[in-house]
Amino acid sequence: EVQLVESGGGLVQPGGSLRLSCAASGFTFSDYWMHWVRQAPGEGLVWVSRISSDGTNTMYADSVKGRFTMSRDNAKNTMYLQMNSLRAEDTAVFYCVRYGIAFDYWGQGILITVSS
Amino acid sequence: DIQMTQSPFTLSASVGDRVTITCRASQTIYDWLAWYQQKPGEVPKLLIYKASNLQSGVPRRFSGSGFGTEFTLTISSLQPDDFATYYCQQYNEYYTFGQGTKLEIK
Numbered sequence: 001e002v003q004l005v006e007s008g009g010g011l012v013q014p015g016g017s018l019r020l021s022c023a024a025s026g027f028t029f030s031d032y033w034m035h036w037v038r039q040a041p042g043e044g045l046v047w048v049s050r051i052s053s054d055g056t057n058t059m060y061a062d063s064v065k066g067r068f069t070m071s072r073d074n075a076k077n078t079m080y081l082q083m084n085s086l087r088a089e090d091t092a093v094f095y096c097v098r099y100g101i102a103f104d105y106w107g108q109g110i111l112i113t114v115s116s
Numbered sequence: 117d118i119q120m121t122q123s124p125f126t127l128s129a130s131v132g133d134r135v136t137i138t139c140r141a142s143q144t145i146y147d148w149l150a151w152y153q154q155k156p157g158e159v160p161k162l163l164i165y166k167a168s169n170l171q172s173g174v175p176r177r178f179s180g181s182g183f184g185t186e187f188t189l190t191i192s193s194l195q196p197d198d199f200a201t202y203y204c205q206q207y208n209e210y211y212t213f214g215q216g217t218k219l220e221i222k
Contacts, residue, residue, distance in 0.1 A: 035211070037160075045152070045160060045203055047211040059210070095159065102150035102165040102207060109159060 002026040004096045004107035011113045012086055020081040022096030022107055030054070030074040033099040036081050038092035050099070051079060086114045118142050118206055122214035128222040133194045137217045139187045139204035148208035151180055151189045155200045164189065
């Protein structure tokens with residue numbers, strides 16, 4: 001069974017940093033490109049970033065470019081999202097997502113709250 | 117950037133109704149379009165990929181169609197479990213979601 005489990009969320013002050021992790025199981029992690037998608041409270045889905053299967057190619061939404069960095073460790077079946085210079089508007093549930101046929105598996109999501 | 121526009125924003129319908137949600141892309145995306153269902157407090161679920169392909173396990177009352185810039189998601193006979201928010205997503209050039217369509221009970 002495919003499982004994606006996010007961790008590392010919580011409350012952070014504006015300007016602060018957090019690192020999210022996504023632990024994958026139930027599939028060959030190193031075969032898949034992976035994504036982060038976020039959803040602010042009461043709002044829609046917004047794509048954040050993606051990483052290639054080997055970790056060499058990353059891409060980011062303009063809203064997070066230069067502040068967020070995505071990486072992965074295929075030996076540990078884990079990917080990461082380092083989030084710096086956080087802003088109030090980054091408050092959202094962040095989902096770890098597998099790109100198989102479209103976004104076919106989603107983690108349960110983890111809440112990031114940016115507030116003083 | 118490719119913009120995705122869904123209509124309607126909200127849809128009220130009854131069990132047994134046939135409903136259609138439309139998604140328009142600001143430029144051609146060929147058939148690189150997916151539909152997702154999200155219920156309150158739950159994770160989005162993939163329903164349709166490549167515009168018209170039903171994801172495994174999704175009931176056949178769901179169908180998708182379209183190519184280029186205009187797409188539709190149709191539910192042939194609404195069931196109580198179908199009341200949710202639906203999102204389209206293009207994945208031809210980067211990735212963009214529509215703003216969502218909330219399907220409510222009339």
